[in-house]
Amino acid sequence: MEYHLQVPFLKNDIKTLKSGDYVYLTGTIYTARDAAHKRMEETLNEGRELPFQIKDNVIYYMGPSPAREGRPIGSAGPTTSSRMDRYTPRLLDLGMGGMIGKGKRSPEVVEAIVRNHSIYFAAIGGAGALFSKKIIESKVIAYDDLGAEAIRELKIKDFPVIVVIDSQGNNLYETECLKYRKE
Amino acid sequence: MREINATQITEAVKEMCMEANYRLSDDMKKQFDICEEKEESPLGKMVFRQLQENLIIAEEEEIPICQDTGMAVVFLSVGQDVHITGNLTDAVNEGVRQGYEQGYLRKSVVKDPLERENTKDNTPAVIYYDLVPGDRIEVVVAPKGFGSENMSRIFMLKPADGIEGVKKAILTAVADAGPNACPPMVIGVGIGGTFEKCAWLAKKALTRNLSVRSSIPHIRDLEEELLVKINDLGIGPGGLGGRITAMAVNIETYPTHIAGLPVAVNICCHVNRHSSRII
Numbered sequence: 001m002e003y004h005l006q007v008p009f010l011k012n013d014i015k016t017l018k019s020g021d022y023v024y025l026t027g028t029i030y031t032a033r034d035a036a037h038k039r040m041e042e043t044l045n046e047g048r049e050l051p052f053q054i055k056d057n058v059i060y061y062m063g064p065s066p067a068r069e070g071r072p073i074g075s076a077g078p079t080t081s082s083r084m085d086r087y088t089p090r091l092l093d094l095g096m097g098g099m100i101g102k103g104k105r106s107p108e109v110v111e112a113i114v115r116n117h118s119i120y121f122a123a124i125g126g127a128g129a130l131f132s133k134k135i136i137e138s139k140v141i142a143y144d145d146l147g148a149e150a151i152r153e154l155k156i157k158d159f160p161v162i163v164v165i166d167s168q169g170n171n172l173y174e175t176e177c178l179k180y181r182k183e
Numbered sequence: 184m185r186e187i188n189a190t191q192i193t194e195a196v197k198e199m200c201m202e203a204n205y206r207l208s209d210d211m212k213k214q215f216d217i218c219e220e221k222e223e224s225p226l227g228k229m230v231f232r233q234l235q236e237n238l239i240i241a242e243e244e245e246i247p248i249c250q251d252t253g254m255a256v257v258f259l260s261v262g263q264d265v266h267i268t269g270n271l272t273d274a275v276n277e278g279v280r281q282g283y284e285q286g287y288l289r290k291s292v293v294k295d296p297l298e299r300e301n302t303k304d305n306t307p308a309v310i311y312y313d314l315v316p317g318d319r320i321e322v323v324v325a326p327k328g329f330g331s332e333n334m335s336r337i338f339m340l341k342p343a344d345g346i347e348g349v350k351k352a353i354l355t356a357v358a359d360a361g362p363n364a365c366p367p368m369v370i371g372v373g374i375g376g377t378f379e380k381c382a383w384l385a386k387k388a389l390t391r392n393l394s395v396r397s398s399i400p401h402i403r404d405l406e407e408e409l410l411v412k413i414n415d416l417g418i419g420p421g422g423l424g425g426r427i428t429a430m431a432v433n434i435e436t437y438p439t440h441i442a443g444l445p446v447a448v449n450i451c452c453h454v455n456r457h458s459s460r461i462i
Binding site for chain 2: 020062067075076104126128130133175179183
């Protein structure tokens with residue numbers, strides 16, 4: 001099924017989304033990858049506030065290439081999500097709405113998705129130029145010194161993603177490959 | 184003896200870094216068309232359409248195909264009748280520096296693997312030098328993304344493991360890589376040599392034209408058989424299930440020791456970038 005969805009969303013809005021659904025996202029999301037996650041965890045350990053509200057918001061695992069003049073952003077496709085796995089359950093337990101990335105997640109992340117009725121979307125890896133055109137605005141809001149790894153607030157329009165792990169824990173990477181596997 | 188000024192190398196490397204990141208080689212594009220045709224999964228076909236649209240946008244607007252514009256791997260085959268004026272290594276790194284800056288490419292290299300401070304100009308490149316007959320220099324620039332690099336493997340097999348062991352090793356690496364390596368992948372394999380030689384062969388194999396099979400008959404058969412077996416894994420484009428998991432398997436071999444059978448599997452995503460020039 002194909003859907004259009006506003007981000008951020010309430011957990012109630014994604015209850016009916018199923019693994020395999022194709023979704024166009026419009027609204028505001030935040031980028032964070034390896035170094036930003038490490039810093040966010042240190043921030044939480046020190047009992048301080050994260051640089052943006054994690055509750056209900058969606059994190060996009062992405063570090064863009066530089067923008068040309070007159071453009072909001074350069075190439076902007078997803079990076080491999082599993083490198084963020086060790087930080088993710090804690091963010092989900094703090095109410096994070098969902099994640100956009102690519103590739104497998106650990107069993108701990110899948111459990112935390114189900115426990116918190118969250119969702120994991122995949123964007124197609126390596127389609128960075130295409131995603132660049134779906135981003136209308138980009139602003140660094142924290143960790144500027146990390147360059148491509150800084151936290152950015154993105155305004156997106158009709159950003160195409162696929163539900164890989166839905167709020168019930170169905171996992172497209174596991175189910176769909178079996179249909180095409182030949183022994 | 185032919186004189187080549189190192190600045191010529193800088194200029195060539197600079198242009199090739201940009202070219203490789205905006206535009207895939209024709210053999211890659213041709214393989215996209217062939218594979219999209221073969222794909223049966225509706226999601227898989229949709230992924231191929233997105234990737235082809237992405238290639239058009241990247242080329243027309245000079246936006247990198249992928250935001251991971253890679254660590255620059257540079258193969259230099261230097262003719263032994265060439266004399267280079269200036270420092271060749273510095274010239275290559277200067278080309279990378281200028282190409283990544285002027286081409287709006289991402290700087291993804293950290294100075295120390297543990298301290299991890301970004302060098303901010305994507306240098307140094309990983310450079311391999313080969314001495315060859317003649318008075319020319321062949322330069323191949325292959326920016327390598329790390330989503331797929333991280334899923335690459337080396338297996339130090341025993342001679343008794345034989346061809347079946349080799350097949351199993353390659354299939355294991357590809358199955359483990361799954362959606363993380365941004366399929367449809369290109370699989371570069373090195374068999375033989377020593378520990379580092381087979382890894383080098385696997386990297387080099389990725390730069391071979393995808394429509395050219397190995398000239399060694401039993402290796403060509405192995406390439407073809409493995410492509411079928413890999414596609415039977417069902418991982419599919421984007422890892423979302425489908426008939427096309429890999430677009431090609433390129434294998435390079437080298438003589439090895441009586442006690443060993445090294446196999447390196449260098450996995451590349453569908454953005455298998457390489458640009459070459461002869462100077």
